[in-house]
Amino acid sequence: MSGQRVLVSGMGSELGSLVAVKLEAEPWVGSLVGIDSDPPRRRLRKAEFHLLAPAQRERIVEVVTAFNPHVLINISVWEPDARAGLRDARTFTADAAMAIFGAAAECPALESVVVRSGIEVYGRGRGTPTRPDETAPLHPTSEFGKMLAGVEHQSAVLAGRAGLALGTLRLAPVLGKHVPSPLGRLLRQPVVPYSALADSPFAVVQDGDAANAFVTAAARRLNEPLNVVAPGAITTLQAALRGRRVPLPLFGPGWGLAGRLSNLFGAPIPDHVIEVMHRGRLADGARAVDVLGCAPANSTPQVIDHLYAWESIVRIGSIDQAVA
Amino acid sequence: MAVYAVDDYGRDPHLVAALSPLARLRWNVSVTGAGNIPGTAALLVCNSRRFSLGAVYAALALSDTTGRTVRFVGRPDTAPLGPLMRRVGALLAHPADVLSALRDGDLVMVSAAGTAHARQAGAVPHELVGQAVIAQVPVLPVTTINSRFGRAAHVVVGPVVTARRKRSGPLAHVELAERVQHQLQRMLDNDGAVDVDVEGDVEDDLAVEDDV
Numbered sequence: 265m266s267g268q269r270v271l272v273s274g275m276g277s278e279l280g281s282l283v284a285v286k287l288e289a290e291p292w293v294g295s296l297v298g299i300d301s302d303p304p305r306r307r308l309r310k311a312e313f314h315l316l317a318p319a320q321r322e323r324i325v326e327v328v329t330a331f332n333p334h335v336l337i338n339i340s341v342w343e344p345d346a347r348a349g350l351r352d353a354r355t356f357t358a359d360a361a362m363a364i365f366g367a368a369a370e371c372p373a374l375e376s377v378v379v380r381s382g383i384e385v386y387g388r389g390r391g392t393p394t395r396p397d398e399t400a401p402l403h404p405t406s407e408f409g410k411m412l413a414g415v416e417h418q419s420a421v422l423a424g425r426a427g428l429a430l431g432t433l434r435l436a437p438v439l440g441k442h443v444p445s446p447l448g449r450l451l452r453q454p455v456v457p458y459s460a461l462a463d464s465p466f467a468v469v470q471d472g473d474a475a476n477a478f479v480t481a482a483a484r485r486l487n488e489p490l491n492v493v494a495p496g497a498i499t500t501l502q503a504a505l506r507g508r509r510v511p512l513p514l515f516g517p518g519w520g521l522a523g524r525l526s527n528l529f530g531a532p533i534p535d536h537v538i539e540v541m542h543r544g545r546l547a548d549g550a551r552a553v554d555v556l557g558c559a560p561a562n563s564t565p566q567v568i569d570h571l572y573a574w575e576s577i578v579r580i581g582s583i584d585q586a587v588a
Numbered sequence: 589m590a591v592y593a594v595d596d597y598g599r600d601p602h603l604v605a606a607l608s609p610l611a612r613l614r615w616n617v618s619v620t621g622a623g624n625i626p627g628t629a630a631l632l633v634c635n636s637r638r639f640s641l642g643a644v645y646a647a648l649a650l651s652d653t654t655g656r657t658v659r660f661v662g663r664p665d666t667a668p669l670g671p672l673m674r675r676v677g678a679l680l681a682h683p684a685d686v687l688s689a690l691r692d693g694d695l696v697m698v699s700a701a702g703t704a705h706a707r708q709a710g711a712v713p714h715e716l717v718g719q720a721v722i723a724q725v726p727v728l729p730v731t732t733i734n735s736r737f738g739r740a741a742h743v744v745v746g747p748v749v750t751a752r753r754k755r756s757g758p759l760a761h762v763e764l765a766e767r768v769q770h771q772l773q774r775m776l777d778n779d780g781a782v783d784v785d786v787e788g789d790v791e792d793d794l795a796v797e798d799d800v
Contacts, residue, residue: 390665393684394597394674400684461667465598465674495596502592542667544598548688565593 267294269373270482271331273364274339274380275313276300277347278443282475283337284311292483297331299324299364300340301356302347305442318359321366328367335482336368339380341415344408344534345446354411361415365422376429376485378478379419383434383491384409384536388543397548398434398489406536416489431486433477436493436547437540439567440471441574447540448571449531451503457522457541458500460513464544465497470567473560480556490556493549496563500541506565507572597689598674599657607676608648615734617649621745624728625654629693631686631720632658632745633768634730635709635776638702642732646743647677647697650730659689660697661716686716690723697730700769706733709772717768718761727764729771746775 270287274280275298287293288310296311298304304313314327318340340360342353368374386396387405404410416432423430439448447468450456469492477492504511514522523533539545553559562570594600625632632650636642647660663678664670679685679696689696698717701710720727726748734741749771751764 391680391682393682393688394680395688396684397688459667462671464671465594467596497594497596497598498592499594499598502594505592546596546598550691 265292268292268335269295269297269331269333270335270337271328271333272296272298272311272337272339273360274300274341275311276302276304276315277339278305278440279380279438279471279474280304280339281306281308282471283339283478284308286475286479287311287482290479290483295331297327297333299327318356318363321359321363324363325367325370328364329370332371332373333368334373335376335378336364336374337378337478337482338364338415338419339478340364341380341382341412343445344536345532346444349532350407350534354407357411357415361418365418369422369426374426374428376431376482377419377423378431378433378481378486379415380478381412381416381432381434381489382408383436383493383545383547385413385416385434386547388539388545394544395546395548396491398491398551406534406539408534408536429485429487431481432489433474433481434489434491434547435474435477436467436469436491436549437545438471438474439468439571441570443471446532446534446537450526450533450537451500451507451509451568451571452574453526453529453531454509455512456500456504456507456509457512457514457519457526458504459541460515462542462544463499463501464540464542465499466540466545467493467497467547467564468567469494469560470562470570473562476558477552477556480558484556486555488555490552491547491549492552492560493547494560494562494564494567495549496565497546498564498568503568506568594675595657596692597659597677597679598671599659599677600675601657603675604648604651604677608652611645611648614739615645615649615741616739617645617741617743619649619653619743619745622650622653624745624747625650625695626726626748629690629723629725630695631690631717631725631727632695632697632730633712633717633727633772634697634699634732635772636699636702636732637706638704640706640732640734640736642734643697643699644676645734645741646730646732649741649743650695650697650745651677654695656695658695658697660699661686662699681713681716683715683719687719687723690719690725700772707776709769709776712765712769712772714762714765717765718758721760721764727768729768729775731772731775733776744775746771
């Protein structure tokens with residue numbers, strides 16, 4: 265299987281560039297091309313990168329069809345209030361999915377598609393399972409969940425028409441020291457609001473573990489949806505206490521005010537994060553461990569600890585000597 | 589630092605440990621038959637008198653006795669009671685929740701329908717018992733008897749109950765639920781004892797076995 269051509273859509277994101285770095289080290293990857301509207305956040309040695317906005321559909325189609333990949337990894341998903349506001353996130357995600365999947369349908373060599381989704385697609389309506397597995401019905405109850413369900417639908421249509429293997433990775437909220445995440449940003453504020461009446465548990469996944477799942481799914485030609493979730497769970501109050509933040513208990517009307525204040529301080533709270541705090545967000549990740557053969561290395565409490573182990577000042581003492 | 593965390597279902601073991609002494613103030617529970625509980629996952633089905641919280645004290649007592657996590661089914665999905673009960677190990681009465689916990693190797697306590705009389709076993713929910721069939725784990729009856737106002741409570745774990753006939757369809761779930769209810773009623777009729785043969789055909793009729 266050596267010499268495979270792999271296309272990564274969304275290579276500029278933290279997760280996408282991490283996936284690219286890991287793919288460069290894979291012996292089965294012959295050539296690697298990436299597309300994103302932001303440049304990669306890591307140094308890539310083999311990958312060829314194209315800086316393209318999601319709206320540049322014709323140019324994206326040119327790049328993708330000229331490369332004619334064997335494997336497509338789509339990470340072009342904009343979480344609301346992570347890198348863009350809700351309206352832009354919705355537009356960028358829809359445009360990117362249309363351009364990438366449309367172009368992929370024109371590639372005769374394409375064999376496998378791996379898509380980034382999230383456990384937000386299960387929704388948190390009343391009476392829904394506490395830890396849905398991959399067989400649970402999709403009833404997204406947040407804007408982000410609906411966006412992800414839309415991406416899943418488009419990829420399923422593509423895979424069905426072209427007879428491709430389709431692996432869908434439904435990630436728990438991805439956190440990492442440098443991952444732009446509204447949940448991570450909120451938890452790192454000096455004062456962390458939490459639901460006084462519910463304080464429901466949620467699970468997350470480390471960016472490195474999520475990247476490993478993408479690489480393994482691509483290598484194994486995954487052909488089913490999988491939940492990628494770190495073991496264990498934590499509540500917002502517990503996370504704030506672990507990070508030595510000041511927890512702020514809130515009741516119904518207090519959330520509106522807290523949301524506006526948090527937005528002013530640079531940490532907007534989108535509806536899917538509010539849903540996490542009120543209703544929790546867990547999922548059963550056992551199937552992913554069985555199929556991919558690798559469990560997330562970090563538990564949810566460990567991911568939260570890493571999130572807080574973030575130095576505000578990074579001292580690089582050797583720069584002057586190196587320049588000199 | 590490890591203090592601030594919950595398990596995969598939101599159960600807080602430290603909160604449970606803190607609440608156990610309070611539970612012991614309310615109920616003085618004696619447990620019999622804990623040796624019947626296998627080392628693997630199992631579904632425990634208990635009788636329930638209305639408003640008695642039998643499943644709660646039975647789960648806490650069995651958790652103390654066995655040293656394992658015993659989850660019980662029946663939390664509401666609304667705040668603040670639902671999240672609070674989740675912290676002490678409650679699951680939704682949703683087949684997916686029960687199946688998931690059983691597949692994770694846990695002990696799960698399900699209540700029969702509540703009855704007006706302490707010695708009457710209500711209908712056993714076959715859609716929840718059926719998850720034990722799907723997960724291929726044993727089902728054990730558990731009787732809970734307590735004084736309405738006093739502290740004394742008694743929990744008896746019976747031996748594994750199996751279906752009389754092998755079925756491949758949904759009848760397996762329904763028939764197993766009926767047999768568990770039957771076994772619960774017999775245990776309640778005999779003060780929780782499982783070795784007293786009232787009608788002379790307990791061994792033959794109940795098909796008590798060591799595996800599913």
